[in-house]
Each structure stands twice: as C-alpha cells, then as structure tokens.
Amino acid sequence: MRFVLNVACTIGAACILLCSGTICIIPAAAIENLRLVRGVLIVEGGIQPGDYTTVRNFLAKESNFTKMNGTVFVASPGGNAVAALQIGYLIRRLRLSTDAPSRPPPTTRSSRGEIIHPVDLTNPRSYQCTSACFLLYVAGVYREFLWAGRLGIHNTRLEYKPIGTTENDVALATADIRSKLKDYFEQMNVPNKYLDLMYSTPPNAMRWITQDEFNADLKGYIPEMRTLLDAKCHLNRSENSPETQNCIAQIKAELRSEAWHKIFRQSD
Numbered sequence: 001m002r003f004v005l006n007v008a009c010t011i012g013a014a015c016i017l018l019c020s021g022t023i024c025i026i027p028a029a030a031i032e033n034l035r036l037v038r039g040v041l042i043v044e045g046g047i048q049p050g051d052y053t054t055v056r057n058f059l060a061k062e063s064n065f066t067k068m069n070g071t072v073f074v075a076s077p078g079g080n081a082v083a084a085l086q087i088g089y090l091i092r093r094l095r096l097s098t099d100a101p102s103r104p105p106p107t108t109r110s111s112r113g114e115i116i117h118p119v120d121l122t123n124p125r126s127y128q129c130t131s132a133c134f135l136l137y138v139a140g141v142y143r144e145f146l147w148a149g150r151l152g153i154h155n156t157r158l159e160y161k162p163i164g165t166t167e168n169d170v171a172l173a174t175a176d177i178r179s180k181l182k183d184y185f186e187q188m189n190v191p192n193k194y195l196d197l198m199y200s201t202p203p204n205a206m207r208w209i210t211q212d213e214f215n216a217d218l219k220g221y222i223p224e225m226r227t228l229l230d231a232k233c234h235l236n237r238s239e240n241s242p243e244t245q246n247c248i249a250q251i252k253a254e255l256r257s258e259a260w261h262k263i264f265r266q267s268d
Contacts, residue, residue, distance in 0.1 A: 031043055031044070031045050031046075031047065031048075031051040031054050031055060031076075033045070033122050034054065034055065034058045036064070036067055036068060037073075037116060037120050038069075038115065038116075039067065039068055039069030039071070040068070040069060040071045040072070040073050040099070040115055040116055041058075041059075041064075041068055041071070041072045041073065042073045042075065042116065042120065042121065043055065043072055043073065043074050043075070043076070043087075043136065044075045044076065044121050044122055044123070044126050045075075045076060045122075045123075045126060046076060046077060046078070046079040047076055047078065047079030047080050047083050047084050047087070047132050047133070047136075048079050048080050048083060049080055049082075049083050050083070051079075051080075051083050051087065052083050052086035052087050052090070055087050055090065056090060059090070059094065059260075059264075060264045062260075062264075065256075065260055068096075068256075070095075070096055070097050070252055070253065070256055071096065071097045071098065071099050071115070071140075071144065072091055072096050072097070072098050072099070072136070072140070073098075073099045073100065073115070073116045074098060074099075074100050074129050074133050074136040074137050075100070075101050075116075075121055075126045075127055075128065075129060075133070076126065076128075076129060076130070076131075076132070076133035076136070077126070077128060077130055077131060077133070078130055078131025078132040078133055079131070079132050080132065081132050081135065081156050081177060081181070082177070082180075083132075084132035084133070084135040084136055085135060085180060085181075085184055087136055087139075088135045088136050088138070088139035088184065088188065089139070089184075089187075090263075091136065091139035091140060092139045092140075092141065092187070092188065093259060093263060094256060094259045094260060094263065095141050095225075095252070095255045095256045095259045096139075096140060096141065096256065097140045097141060097142035097143070097144060097252075098136065098137050098138075098139060098140025098142075098143055098144065099115060099116065099140075099143075099144035099145065100129035100133070100137045100144075100145060100150070100151055101116075101118075101127040101128050101129055101150040101151075102114060102145055102146040102147045102148070102149065102150055102151075103147050103148075103149030103150050114146060115144070127150065128150040128151075128152075129150060129151050129152075130150075130151070130152040130153070130154075130206060131152070131153065131154055131206075134151065134152070134153045134194075134209075135181075135184065137151065138185070138188045138189075138190050138218065139188055140222075141221065141222050141224075141225040142220060142221050142222075142225065142252075143218055143219060143220065145214060145218075145219065147211065148208070148209055148210055148211040148213075148214050149208065151208070151209045151214070152206040152207060152208045152209065153194065153197060153198045153201065153206075153207050153209070154198065154201040154202065154203055154204075154205055154206050154207060155198055155199050155200075155201055155202060155203050156174075156177060156198075156203070157203035178195075178199070181195055181198070182195055188222075189222045189223060189224075190217070190218070191217050193217075194217070228251070228255075229247075229248055229251060229252075232247065232251050233247035233248050233251060235248075
C-alpha cells in the first residue's frame with residue numbers, strides 16, 4: 001500500500017479516504033467560492049480532495065495576491081485531512097497570516113473587533129473552524145483570534161473503505177496520516193499535546209480549544225517570524241507604536257511578495 005499525498009492512500013486502483021470532520025464527499029472540490037473581503041481571503045466550506053488546486057490557482061494569480069492584506073480567514077466544519085495539510089503548507093510557504101471565527105465572552109455583547117463577520121460568509125452557519133480546519137488555521141505565520149469558542153479538533157476517521165481492504169491496510173493508512181500530522185504540527189510550531197488531544201477525541205465529538213490554551217500555545221507570531229520582525233522593527237521596545245506597526249506591515253509585505261515569486265514565478 002502506498003500513501004498518496006494529494007488524496008489519501010492507494011491500494012491498487014482503490015482508495016482509502018481519511019477525513020477529519022462529519023462530511024466527506026468523493027471527489028468533488030468544496031472550496032470553490034474563494035473571494036476577498038476587505039483584503040482578507042475567505043476560505044469557506046468543507047475541505048475535500050481537489051481543494052488544494054483551487055486555492056493554489058487562486059493565489060497563483062498575481063492580481064488576487066496583491067489585493068490581499070496577507071490574511072486568510074478559514075471557516076470550515078472540516079473534511080479531508082490530507083487536502084488540509086496541502087493547503088496549510090502553502091499558507092505557511094507564502095508567509096500568510098490566519099484568522100478564524102471567534103465568539104465574544106459572555107460579558108461582551110458585541111464582536112465589533114472581528115475583521116470578518118458571519119454575514120460576510122456565503123453560509124453564515126459556516127462560522128466555525130473545526131476538525132481539519134484547525135490544520136489550516138495553525139499554518140499562519142501570525143494567528144489572529146479574539147475569543148475562543150469556535151475552534152475545535154477531533155480524531156480523523158475512515159470514510160471510504162473499498163472491498164478487499166484489509167485491517168492491515170487500514171492500520172498502515174492510519175499510522176501514516178498520524179505520522180504526517182505529527183510532522184506538520186512540528187513544522188507549524190504547534191505543541192505535541194494537540195496531536196494527543198486530537199487522537200483522544202472521538203470523530204463524533206469535539207474538543208474545543210480554550211482561551212488559556214490559545215493564549216499559551218497558538219497566539220500571535222510563530223517564533224521564526226517574531227525573531228525576524230524583532231531584528232528589523234524592534235518589537236520588544238515599542239511593538240504598538242505607529243512607527244513599529246508600519247515597519248511590521250512593510251516587512252511582512254516584502255516577505256509575502258518574495259515568497260510568492262519564489263513559489264509561482266520560479267515554477268513557470
């Protein structure tokens with residue numbers, strides 16, 4: 001049996017499909033209505049095989065990329081874990097930031113600080129980031145988030161098992177995706193405990209990320225980006241000053257542009 005990154009695992013002409021979410025459709029692409037709202041790229045809907053190509057083609061168009069402010073807003077109930085890994089790696093390589101649906105605390109009546117609101121989505125009921133969507137969210141070099149409550153994880157599950165598939169085939173496929181998730185979390189600067197939390201939560205349940213967990217483990221810049229920005233913009237001295245914020249915006253824009261040309265122009 002051979003694991004194929006852009007789908008799942010292959011046994012002859014058959015396919016074992018590993019998903020992270022409640023719905024898994026073969027082989028339609030669900031992320032189709034990509035659009036920019038106030039400079040933010042909205043990635044909305046179930047994540048299915050083929051969606052990596054959809055996202056990549058959108059970002060490869062220079063006119064789309066230059067209109068972005070550098071943030072990807074992910075709102076999804078989950079879907080295919082392998083497709084999510086592909087998209088996540090692309091987000092990180094392009095030095096993009098991420099944002100996700102959040103919920104104000106009980107003492108706050110309004111979420112006016114949010115950049116993207118439910119009404120900005122094609123389907124306001126998609127205003128959550130759960131399951132495989134978590135893989136997209138953690139890919140950001142800067143993770144924007146206001147309040148915990150709509151960011152959740154759970155275990156992957158086998159959605160499609162062709163006739164003739166053995167238990168050994170399933171075990172190998174399951175072990176392979178866990179290994180890929182482990183490597184991914186390490187590269188995305190996500191503590192190992194989130195892999196353990198994912199695998200300890202049944203597919204029909206949800207482990208919601210708490211505010212304390214987010215603040216301690218996921219919030220803000222990844223270490224590499226913070227070190228780079230601190231060297232150029234002196235974050236530790238005056239991170240919130242207008243001068244520093246302008247410096248940060250300029251450096252991040254330069255890094256995104258450099259990454260875009262490296263990925264898309266050099267591959268032409």
